[in-house]
Amino acid sequence: MNILKFFTAGSVDDGKSTLIGRLLYDTDSILADQLEALQQSNRKNDDGTIDLAILTDGLRAEREQGITIDVAYKYFQTDKRKFIIADTPGHIQYTRNMVTGASTAKLAIILIDARNGVVEQTIRHSYLVSLLGIEHVVVCLNKMDMVDYSETMFNAITEKYRALAAELNLKDVNFIPVSALKGDNVVNESENMPWYHGRSLLHFLETVDVETGAESELSRMPVQWVVRPQTDELHDYRGYAGRILSGEFNVNDKVTVLPSGSSSVIERIEIFDQRPETVFAGQSVTLHLKDNIDISRGDVLVNSDHLPQNSKLIEADVCWMDARPLDESITYLLQHNSKITKCKIREIVYKVDINTLEKLNAQDFKLNDIGRVVLKTADELGFDLYTENKANGAAILIDSRTNLTVAALMFRAIAD
Amino acid sequence: MSKYNLDYLDELEAEAIHILREVAGQFEKPALLFSGGKDSITLVRLAEKAFRPGKFPFPLVHIDTGHNFQETIDYRDKMVERLGEKLIVGSVQESIDLGKVVEQTGKSASRNALQTVTLLDTIALHGFDACIGGARRDEEKARAKERIFSVRDEFGQWDPKRQRPELWNIYNGKIHKGENVRVFPISNWTELDVWNYIRREKIDLPSIYFAHDRDVITRNGQLMAASPFLNMDDEDVVERKRVRFRTVGDMSCTAAVESNADQIDIIIEEISASKISERGARMDDKVSEAAMEDRKKGGYF
Ligand SMILES: Nc1nc2c(ncn2[C@@H]2O[C@H](COP(=O)(O)OP(=O)(O)OP(=O)(O)O)[C@@H](O)[C@H]2O)c(=O)[nH]1
Numbered sequence: 153m154n155i156l157k158f159f160t161a162g163s164v165d166d167g168k169s170t171l172i173g174r175l176l177y178d179t180d181s182i183l184a185d186q187l188e189a190l191q192q193s194n195r196k197n198d199d200g201t202i203d204l205a206i207l208t209d210g211l212r213a214e215r216e217q218g219i220t221i222d223v224a225y226k227y228f229q230t231d232k233r234k235f236i237i238a239d240t241p242g243h244i245q246y247t248r249n250m251v252t253g254a255s256t257a258k259l260a261i262i263l264i265d266a267r268n269g270v271v272e273q274t275i276r277h278s279y280l281v282s283l284l285g286i287e288h289v290v291v292c293l294n295k296m297d298m299v300d301y302s303e304t305m306f307n308a309i310t311e312k313y314r315a316l317a318a319e320l321n322l323k324d325v326n327f328i329p330v331s332a333l334k335g336d337n338v339v340n341e342s343e344n345m346p347w348y349h350g351r352s353l354l355h356f357l358e359t360v361d362v363e364t365g366a367e368s369e370l371s372r373m374p375v376q377w378v379v380r381p382q383t384d385e386l387h388d389y390r391g392y393a394g395r396i397l398s399g400e401f402n403v404n405d406k407v408t409v410l411p412s413g414s415s416s417v418i419e420r421i422e423i424f425d426q427r428p429e430t431v432f433a434g435q436s437v438t439l440h441l442k443d444n445i446d447i448s449r450g451d452v453l454v455n456s457d458h459l460p461q462n463s464k465l466i467e468a469d470v471c472w473m474d475a476r477p478l479d480e481s482i483t484y485l486l487q488h489n490s491k492i493t494k495c496k497i498r499e500i501v502y503k504v505d506i507n508t509l510e511k512l513n514a515q516d517f518k519l520n521d522i523g524r525v526v527l528k529t530a531d532e533l534g535f536d537l538y539t540e541n542k543a544n545g546a547a548i549l550i551d552s553r554t555n556l557t558v559a560a561l562m563f564r565a566i567a568d
Numbered sequence: 569m570s571k572y573n574l575d576y577l578d579e580l581e582a583e584a585i586h587i588l589r590e591v592a593g594q595f596e597k598p599a600l601l602f603s604g605g606k607d608s609i610t611l612v613r614l615a616e617k618a619f620r621p622g623k624f625p626f627p628l629v630h631i632d633t634g635h636n637f638q639e640t641i642d643y644r645d646k647m648v649e650r651l652g653e654k655l656i657v658g659s660v661q662e663s664i665d666l667g668k669v670v671e672q673t674g675k676s677a678s679r680n681a682l683q684t685v686t687l688l689d690t691i692a693l694h695g696f697d698a699c700i701g702g703a704r705r706d707e708e709k710a711r712a713k714e715r716i717f718s719v720r721d722e723f724g725q726w727d728p729k730r731q732r733p734e735l736w737n738i739y740n741g742k743i744h745k746g747e748n749v750r751v752f753p754i755s756n757w758t759e760l761d762v763w764n765y766i767r768r769e770k771i772d773l774p775s776i777y778f779a780h781d782r783d784v785i786t787r788n789g790q791l792m793a794a795s796p797f798l799n800m801d802d803e804d805v806v807e808r809k810r811v812r813f814r815t816v817g818d819m820s821c822t823a824a825v826e827s828n829a830d831q832i833d834i835i836i837e838e839i840s841a842s843k844i845s846e847r848g849a850r851m852d853d854k855v856s857e858a859a860m861e862d863r864k865k866g867g868y869f
C-alpha cells in the first residue's frame with residue numbers, strides 16, 4: 153500500500169476544513185471519543201449538527217474565531233491507500249502556512265464557494281500550486297447545496313477556472329461539484345446532482361496515479377552524515393548517509409561529488425543490515441565508495457553521466473514569508489537540502505500582481521509577495537532546475553538575525 | 569506496478585531516518601527523549617537504522633517520574649546495555665526534594681504535570697539544543713498542528729501562532745542561545761503504523777503491552793493499575809483483571825484496557841477494530857478541550 157499526501161487550498165470559509173471533516177466522518181475515520189468531544193463542543197452548525205471543521209481546527213484561537221490559522225495534518229486510510237492530509241488556512245495572512253502544507257504534497261484540492269466563484273485567494277493559491285509544481289489538482293466547487301445544485305452554475309465557474317489553469321500552466325486539473333456540509337460527492341456519490349457523471353472526491357483520491365521521482369535520470373543524494381565508527385574492527389569504515397532525492401543508485405555506478413567535482417564508484421550500499429544492489433528515490437541509505445575522497449555533510453552525490461547545475465548565481469521564484477521585507481543589503485543563509493551557504497539577493501526581477509497575473513517592476517518585496525529574484529551564494533550549489541527535478545531544485549532562505557525561515561525558493565535558471 | 573514502489577512503512581521509516589540524521593548534522597548537543605513507551609522504543613530502532621554501525625550522536629534521556637511500571641525500567645536498562653549507548657536520567661523525585669515542584673495531593677494526583685519542570689532543568693543542565701521525541705500528529709489535535717522541527721523558547725514554550733514555515737523536506741534548525749528544538753521524526757505515523765512497524769521489525773516491547781493479570785481499580789470509567797502511587801481510599805475496589813496497556817506513561821495517569829491479546833497480531837487486530845483513540849486512555853488529556861495545547865505552551869512535549 154502506498155501513501156498519497158494532499159492538501160486543501162482556497163479562500164477563507166470556502167469550506168476546506170469542513171470538507172476534510174466530512175472526508176474523515178464519511179470514511180468512518182473518527183473514533184468514538186473524538187466524536188463525543190465534537191458533540192460536546194459549543195461550536196455547532198446553525199441547524200445544531202456537529203461542525204466538522206473543528207476536527208482539524210485544533211487550536212483554541214482557531215475554534216474561537218472559526219478560522220484555520222495553521223496547517224493541521226490528518227491521517228486516514230481506505231483499503232486502497234493511505235492518506236496524509238494537510239488542511240491549510242485560506243486567510244492571506246497565513247499564506248506561509250498554506251505553502252508549508254503544500255510543499256510536500258502531490259495533489260491539491262482547491263475549494264471554490266459556488267456562490268462566489270473564483271476570488272483573489274483562489275488565484276493566489278492556484279498560482280502557488282503552479283509555482284510549486286503540484287502534479288494533480290482537484291477543484292471542488294463547494295456549497296452546491298446553496299445554489300440548488302445547479303449545473304449551470306458549475307459549468308460557468310469551471311469554464312472560468314479552466315482559463316486560469318491554462319494561463320498558470322496547471323497540470324491535470326479535475327472538477328467535482330460537492331457539498332462538504334451535506335456530503336454530496338465527497339465520499340458518497342450525490343443523488344442531488346444526477347447531471348454529474350464523474351467520480352466522488354474519495355474515489356478520485358484512491359485512484360489517481362502518483363509518481364515517486366525514482367524514474368528520473370537525475371540521481372541525487374545529499375550527504376547528511378558521515379558514518380565513521382572509528383573502532384578497531386571498523387577502522388576503515390566510512391559510509392555516506394542520506395536520503396535519495398531522485399533517481400536510483402546501483403553498486404558499480406560512477407558517481408560525482410559536488411561541489412568538488414571528484415568522482416568514484418559505488419562499492420557497496422547499506423540500509424542497516426541489508427546490502428541492496430539498487431536503491432532509489434525516497435529511501436534513506438548509506439553509500440560506500442571505492443576511493444577515499446573528501447566528502448562531508450552538505451555535499452551531494454550524483455550520477456556522473458547526468459550532472460546537475462553547479463553555480464553561484466541563480467534565478468529563482470520566491471514566496472516571501474516574513475514580516476520583515478526582503479533586504480538586498482543583508483546576507484541571508486540559504487539552505488538547500490543539507491547544505492547551508494551564505495546568500496545575497498542581487499536583484500528583484502519582478503513581482504506578480506495576483507489579480508492580473510502581471511509581472512511588475514518592484515523596488516520592494518514584502519510578506520506574501522511572489523515573484524522572481526537573482527541570488528548569489530557564497531558556495532557553489534549542485535542543484536537542478538525546479539521544473540526538471542523538484543526535489544533538488546528548491547531551497548529556503550533564513551534570516552540570520554532572527555533565524556526565521558523567510559522565503560521559499562524555486563530555482564528556475566542559471567543567471568549571468 | 570513500478571519496481572520503485574516504496575511500501576508505506578518503508579516511506580515512513582525513510583522519512584524518520586532522514587529527520588534523525590538532520591538532527592545529528594545540525595545540532596551540537598542533541599538528545600533522544602526515551603520514555604519507555606512503544607513510540608520511543610520505535611525511535612531507538614530508527615536511530616539504530618540511521619547511525620549504525622556508528623554510535624548514536626546523542627544520549628538517551630529519561631525523565632523519570634518515579635511512578636513507573638517496573639517493567640518499563642527493567643526494559644530500559646536492558647536496552648541501554650544492549651545498545652551500549654549513554655543514558656541520562658532526570659528525576660522528578662529530585663525536583664520535588666529540591667523544592668522546585670510540589671507534589672499534587674488528592675485522589676487524581678499525578679506527577680505528569682511535574683515532569684515539565686524536570687525536563688526543562690535537564691535540558692538546561694546538559695545544554696541540549698535539540699530533543700528528539702516520539703510524539704505523533706494523529707494523537708491529539710494540538711499535536712496535529714506542530715512542525716517536525718518545533719522551536720521552543722528559553723522556557724520551553726511552544727507558540728502555535730508563530731511557527732516557522734517548514735518547506736519540502738528542508739528543516740531549519742537554526743536557533744538562538746537558550747532556545748531549543750523539539751524534533752518529532754514519527755510525526756506522520758499513526759498508532760497502527762507504529763504497531764505494524766514493531767511487528768515487521770520484530771521489536772521487543774515491555775511486557776505490559778501484552779495481556780496479563782493485574783490488580784486494577786476503576787476511576788472515571790478507566791481501569792488504573794493498583795499501586796502505591798494512586799491515592800486510593802475505601803471507595804476504590806481492587807479487582808483482578810486481564811488487561812494490557814495501549815500507551816505507557818506514568819502509572820498514575822495511564823489506563824489499561826481489558827484484553828486477552830497476548831500477541832502482537834491480536835493487538836493489531838484489536839486496535840484496528842477499536843473505536844476509541846489511544847489518547848482516550850490518558851487521564852491527562854481529559855481535562856479540557858485545549859489541555860494538550862496549554863501543556864505544550866508551558867514546555868511539555
Ligand atoms: N451550506 C454549506 N456550508 C458550508 C459547506 N462547506 C462549509 N460550509 C460552511 O462554511 C463555513 C466555513 O467553513 P470552513 O470549513 O471553516 O472553511 P475553511 O475553508 O476551512 O476556512 P479557513 O480555513 O479559515 O480558510 C462554515 O460555517 C461551514 O459550515 C457546504 O458545502 N455547504
Ligand SMILES: [Mg+2]
Pocket residue numbers: 168169170205219220239240241242
Ligand atoms: Mg479551515
